[in-house]
Amino acid sequence: MTASNSSTTGEDAFSSAAIEALLAPAVRRLPPPTSLSPLPYDLNAGVPDRATLPWQALAAAAQRAIEENPGVALTYGGTQGYEPLRAWIAERQAAETGVDVTSAHVTLTAGSAQGIDNVAATFLSPGDVVLCGAPTYPGAIRTFRARGATIIDVPQDDDGMVMSALERVLETRRMTGQQAKLIYCTANYDNPTGHTLPVERREALVRIAQAHGVLLLEDDAYTGIDLDGPPPRSLFSIAKGRGIMRVGTFSKTIATGLRVAWIVAQPEIVRQLVFARFDNGASPFLHRMVLEYLRGGTYDSHVAMLCDLYRERRDASAAALVEFAEPYVSFKRPAGGFYHWLKLAPGLDAQAVFEAGKRHGVAVTPGTGYFANGGGEDHIRLVFSALPPDQLRPAIAAFAEGLAEVAAAAKR
Numbered sequence: 001m002t003a004s005n006s007s008t009t010g011e012d013a014f015s016s017a018a019i020e021a022l023l024a025p026a027v028r029r030l031p032p033p034t035s036l037s038p039l040p041y042d043l044n045a046g047v048p049d050r051a052t053l054p055w056q057a058l059a060a061a062a063q064r065a066i067e068e069n070p071g072v073a074l075t076y077g078g079t080q081g082y083e084p085l086r087a088w089i090a091e092r093q094a095a096e097t098g099v100d101v102t103s104a105h106v107t108l109t110a111g112s113a114q115g116i117d118n119v120a121a122t123f124l125s126p127g128d129v130v131l132c133g134a135p136t137y138p139g140a141i142r143t144f145r146a147r148g149a150t151i152i153d154v155p156q157d158d159d160g161m162v163m164s165a166l167e168r169v170l171e172t173r174r175m176t177g178q179q180a181k182l183i184y185c186t187a188n189y190d191n192p193t194g195h196t197l198p199v200e201r202r203e204a205l206v207r208i209a210q211a212h213g214v215l216l217l218e219d220d221a222y223t224g225i226d227l228d229g230p231p232p233r234s235l236f237s238i239a240k241g242r243g244i245m246r247v248g249t250f251s252k253t254i255a256t257g258l259r260v261a262w263i264v265a266q267p268e269i270v271r272q273l274v275f276a277r278f279d280n281g282a283s284p285f286l287h288r289m290v291l292e293y294l295r296g297g298t299y300d301s302h303v304a305m306l307c308d309l310y311r312e313r314r315d316a317s318a319a320a321l322v323e324f325a326e327p328y329v330s331f332k333r334p335a336g337g338f339y340h341w342l343k344l345a346p347g348l349d350a351q352a353v354f355e356a357g358k359r360h361g362v363a364v365t366p367g368t369g370y371f372a373n374g375g376g377e378d379h380i381r382l383v384f385s386a387l388p389p390d391q392l393r394p395a396i397a398a399f400a401e402g403l404a405e406v407a408a409a410a411k412r
């Protein structure tokens with residue numbers, strides 16, 4: 001029964017239950033997003049360090065952006081976004097990928113999360129198939145599901161997406177006559193696994209996607225947070241920019257609150273992405289402010305400083321995990337990004353570990369939230385980016401006490 005055909009009238013017609021009944025079915029079935037935790041130690045929310053946000057430089061950039069031309073900065077700026085900022089991004093992408101990227105290859109979005117939704121809005125109809133690593137970023141799962149798409153899992157091992165499995169899935173889809181539309185992949189510092197796809201797998205992924213005529217969506221949310229040097233060549237570079245959309249963001253390298261990000265793709269694709277935007281574009285003021293900040297010349301040194309900071313946190317948290325939690329978890333050190341992906345020892349359940357962590361004042365994330373079609377009961381994601389080393393150590397010690405409790409209960 002929906003609110004509109006219920007006999008209830010007045011305020012009750014708009015109770016939360018009634019509102020829920022009105023939701024689009026695809027949205028009603030979505031899992032909730034992760035959020036900041038009120039616990040003393042939050043190792044759950046994948047957020048950058050707050051103390052190093054470059055707010056003074058951004059404030060000065062905002063002032064310059066608005067004073068230079070207030071009428072233009074504060075008026076609709078078009079759906080593709082501010083051309084000089086697109087040109088700045090294009091220049092960097094061209095240098096990095098060796099592909100002739102121009103501002104026509106770039107469209108600006110409100111965060112890469114909206115970039116993923118823009119891709120989904122443009123290419124996915126209900127019932128279309130998207131292939132994702134299992135596990136994968138829950139925001140992508142929610143976005144594809146909200147658009148009515150079906151997600152098919154491609155298993156991940158310690159090096160990321162398994163190419164033989166991908167090939168098998170695509171071959172099976174081809175034989176049924178219902179080929180997948182899109183492959184979604186975070187090749188650098190995956191969320192939640194932290195894995196970086198080796199170059200041979202990248203080459204295989206591009207070859208397989210192109211052979212099957214399936215679009216690639218490369219999610220670069222953590223690219224730049226390179227803790228062990230630059231990552232291998234991007235999928236976009238290997239694909240020479242054909243049949244691929246590469247989503248990037250200033251969220252992790254400047255500030256998540258900016259909501260300034262981009263999609264790079266061949267112009268034929270960009271035109272369609274821009275056409276399928278229904279929000280009158282992102283903020284021209286923010287685009288000008290970000291460009292002013294970038295032109296200020298401190299961006300690269302800021303990112304280098306962040307890499308030093310996060311490297312120290314990764315290493316401190318890895319050492320604490322070895323010291324306090326090793327009998328209960330194993331993990332591979334990520335080469336970048338924000339996350340440890342902990343494999344629980346046999347007999348330990350992620351939900352029980354999550355509850356025990358809470359009792360000890362530590363928020364972590366059960367692995368189950370990262371699987372579109374089930375799994376993850378034997379994994380925990382632990383964020384190392386948000387807390388300094390002197391808090392990471394006691395947080396992980398407290399978390400390990402929770403692990404020990406769960407292990408003791410499992411033995412009984």
Ligand SMILES: Cc1ncc(COP(=O)(O)O)c(C=O)c1O
Nearest residue numbers: 111112113137191221249251261
């Ligand atoms: C893999 C991945 N993609 C995209 C995003 C979205 O980031 P934003 O919308 O802030 O650019 C995140 C955020 O955590 C992420 O982990």
